[in-house]
Amino acid sequence: MVPHRARLHGDRPSRARPLGRLGRTALASVVLLGVTGAGTVYVTAQAHDAGELVSSSASSRTRTKATTEATVEPVTASASAEPTPTPASASASGDAALADALGSVAVEAGARLSVAVLDTESGRSAVYGDGAFDTASIVKADILAALLLQAQDAGRELTAQEKTYASAMIRDSDNASASALWKAIGQARGLAGANERFGLDGTEGGDGALWGLTQTTAADQLTLLRQVFGDADESLLDEGSRAYLRGLMGDIAAGQDWGVSAAGPTGFALKNGWLPRTATGLWDINSVGRVTADGREYLVAVLSDGNSTKAGGISMVESAAKAAVTALTTT
CATH class of the missing domain: 3.40.710.10 (DD-peptidase/beta-lactamase superfamily)
Structure with a gap:
């Protein structure tokens, strides 16, 4: 199914990505939203420090609420173990x-x-x-x-x-x-x-x-x-x-x-x-x-x-x- 598209807040759209766990808060201003046949929600986001996306079920019914500030998105590198400095203890x-x-x-x-x-x-x-x-x-x-x-x-x-x-x-x-x-x-x-x-x-x-x-x-x-x-x-x-x-x-x-x-x-x-x-x-x-x-x-x-x-x-x-x-x- 081709995702339905909606523009909110006039943000510039970027490449859409699947959102991990449905029901978790997505920190972002939403600019594109769609649902695949399997119910996967796709969203692109851009802004400053807030906004959430909620999926009501694994269906095409969704609702969104975005604010003026936000967070989202993400090659890989894993650091090797090293001794860690011990922070000063609070008396x-x-x-x-x-x-x-x-x-x-x-x-x-x-x-x-x-x-x-x-x-x-x-x-x-x-x-x-x-x-x-x-x-x-x-x-x-x-x-x-x-x-x-x-x-x-x-x-x-x-x-x-x-x-x-x-x-x-x-x-x-x-x-x-x-x-x-x-x-x-x-x-x-x-x-x-x-x-x-x-x-x-x-x-x-x-x-x-x-x-x-x-x-x-x-x-x-x-x-x-x-x-x-x-x-x-x-x-x-x-x-x-x-x-x-x-x-x-x-x-x-x-x-x-x-x-x-x-x-x-x-x-x-x-x-x-x-x-x-x-x-x-x-x-x-x-x-x-x-x-x-x-x-x-x-x-x-x-x-x-x-x-x-x-x-x-x-x-x-x-x-x-x-x-x-x-x-x-x-x-």
């Missing part, structure tokens, strides 16, 4: 101080919040909450870190095309570029291979092309940030790779520089993720990065879900980032 007093500081942050009923923070000079760190969250677009930093590690293993530099994708993916949070690099690293398998070496043990890549539905923890995001911004002798990334990723995260497009930057607005590098879930109408709002406050550098990861609005979620994440830095400053 009991640091965790308690962080929990106390976050007590002043307004979290609406039904929302969840998890925070991890590290003072790079003293090595003090703290974690609040250990649940797993959708990454949305913060996974883009992890995708690039995995690509850089794979390139190092192969003894090569990134190609010009890979650099074009990487720049758009990090600076502008471009989803089509993320999809291309997700495919280049080997999707979830490639991400897992790199993350095992980086020391991320609570992160699981999204199914098939759904990189935005990768699951992660605040502690894992802090571990990843240490690979990029921490001590060079504790990182598997060489200095060239680290400097490249730091540079992109320090040059985020205007309008996307909210989040952990609230804790250090005069010096920061970050990646944000934002995703409204069609099933609930609630928002995932995440922000990870490095900030400078009172002359000291901090690595901060703030993850949240269940926010009723994007603006409200951003406000909570920013308040949590400020509280996290204050907690380490006063302990």
Whole structure:
């Protein structure tokens, strides 16, 4: 059967791909939709950080709901095992101080919040909450870190095309570029291979092309940030790779520089993720990065879900980032 076609939001169509598990959220603005005789849904997507596709059954009856931001898509490379650097442990007093500081942050009923923070000079760190969250677009930093590690293993530099994708993916949070690099690293398998070496043990890549539905923890995001911004002798990334990723995260497009930057607005590098879930109408709002406050550098990861609005979620994440830095400053 020839798929029926529909254009939504005026996005530019690209090559359609089968969507892995029906019923899972597809993070993207939908531009082409069809159903084969076997009931396989095909979709192309492009946008910034959200959108969902739902199949009601293995039939030609489908419904879609897309928003203005999003994620999707995906040669393969698998990293060999290497010793992983051990992340700094959060002290009991640091965790308690962080929990106390976050007590002043307004979290609406039904929302969840998890925070991890590290003072790079003293090595003090703290974690609040250990649940797993959708990454949305913060996974883009992890995708690039995995690509850089794979390139190092192969003894090569990134190609010009890979650099074009990487720049758009990090600076502008471009989803089509993320999809291309997700495919280049080997999707979830490639991400897992790199993350095992980086020391991320609570992160699981999204199914098939759904990189935005990768699951992660605040502690894992802090571990990843240490690979990029921490001590060079504790990182598997060489200095060239680290400097490249730091540079992109320090040059985020205007309008996307909210989040952990609230804790250090005069010096920061970050990646944000934002995703409204069609099933609930609630928002995932995440922000990870490095900030400078009172002359000291901090690595901060703030993850949240269940926010009723994007603006409200951003406000909570920013308040949590400020509280996290204050907690380490006063302990």
